[in-house]
Amino acid sequence: MAPTQTTVPCQYRTGKTLGSGTYAVVKEAVHTKTGKYYACKVISKKLMEGREHMVRNEIAVLKKVSSGHKNIVTLHDYFETAHNLYLCFDLCTGGELFDRICAKGQYYEADAAQLVRTILGAVEYIHHAGIVHRDLKPENLLFRTKAEDADIMIADFGLSRVMDENKHILLTEICGTPGYMAPEIFKKIGHGKPVDIWAMGVISYFLLCGYTPFDRDTPREEMQAIFTFSFRLICYCPLAQYWEGVSETARDFVRTCLTIDPALRPTAAKALQHAWISAKTPHFVPDP
Numbered sequence: 602m603a604p605t606q607t608t609v610p611c612q613y614r615t616g617k618t619l620g621s622g623t624y625a626v627v628k629e630a631v632h633t634k635t636g637k638y639y640a641c642k643v644i645s646k647k648l649m650e651g652r653e654h655m656v657r658n659e660i661a662v663l664k665k666v667s668s669g670h671k672n673i674v675t676l677h678d679y680f681e682t683a684h685n686l687y688l689c690f691d692l693c694t695g696g697e698l699f700d701r702i703c704a705k706g707q708y709y710e711a712d713a714a715q716l717v718r719t720i721l722g723a724v725e726y727i728h729h730a731g732i733v734h735r736d737l738k739p740e741n742l743l744f745r746t747k748a749e750d751a752d753i754m755i756a757d758f759g760l761s762r763v764m765d766e767n768k769h770i771l772l773t774e775i776c777g778t779p780g781y782m783a784p785e786i787f788k789k790i791g792h793g794k795p796v797d798i799w800a801m802g803v804i805s806y807f808l809l810c811g812y813t814p815f816d817r818d819t820p821r822e823e824m825q826a827i828f829t830f831s832f833r834l835i836c837y838c839p840l841a842q843y844w845e846g847v848s849e850t851a852r853d854f855v856r857t858c859l860t861i862d863p864a865l866r867p868t869a870a871k872a873l874q875h876a877w878i879s880a881k882t883p884h885f886v887p888d889p
């Protein structure tokens with residue numbers, strides 16, 4: 602059967618769909634002159650009507666951070682047609698972290714620590730550049746290749762913002778993916794970089810036990826679960842069996858990232874100093 606391909610301007614030919622999100626479909630694309638493959642994020646202008654600033658913002662942020670860190674996807678090119686906006690990224694062929702967690706059930710603790718350390722290093726970099734990502738989750742973390750030890754990359758800067766440190770202005774709009782959103786986002790009390798650390802806590806939790814802490818049937822129930830969250834309640838019972846063999850150090854890391862008060866939550870730099878991820882080999886302290 603002939604491959605379904607459409608010709609788009611700027612000499613790219615799009616092929617199979619790699620993934621899709623809220624406003625975009627991401628397709629594999631080949632540059633006809635060079636034969637090089639890319640991932641092309643196709644954003645419908647119609648769907649984005651009134652929110653075009655979000656794409657402009659995504660491009661501006663990517664210009665600032667992409668190419669600056671090996672664990673952040675690189676924006677290679679962008680252009681538009683009458684109906685769509687196109688962002689061309691270096692192709693990550695290894696798929697989403699989400700799918701790898703689902704395939705494995707859960708990660709070995711040492712592998713989880715290694716991944717978290719790498720992602721947090723890239724988070725520290727974007728925070729240092731004054732940017733908050735606001736949509737960190739395993740669907741937005743991609744592997745550069747199919748190899749087991751492939752580099753992990755932060756993608757999807759669609760909800761990210763540049764923070765003006767001098768003005769101390771916090772962000773207020775409710776956005777993100779409910780199960781990964783920090784309580785201060787729902788509370789509308791203003792939020793900033795600490796929301797990414799909260800999301801890292803949720804991601805670490807997911808890697809270690811194979812399920813997410815706030816997965817409920819509706820966003821409203823998820824919000825309730827976040828507000829009434831107690832780490833002890835969730836990881837010690839009734840799903841304690843999934844946490845068997847997970848070290849106290851790892852649990853402490855997750856608990857620290859999931860500190861309700863954003864002012865008390867560690868910064869990326871501080872979290873990177875935590876014993877679970879700062880030590881070369883995480884040490885295992887079995888449960889009493």
Ligand code: ADP
Nearest residue numbers: 620621622623624625627640690692693740757
């Ligand atoms: P949205 O803002 O709509 O969520 P994303 O930028 O997250 O869009 O892209 C949607 C999906 O497309 C991702 O979850 C991933 O599966 C896939 N994808 C995005 N960028 C790439 C890339 N550079 N290489 C391979 N797949 C990608």
Ligand code: MG
Nearest residue numbers: 622740741757
């Ligand atoms: Mg996404």
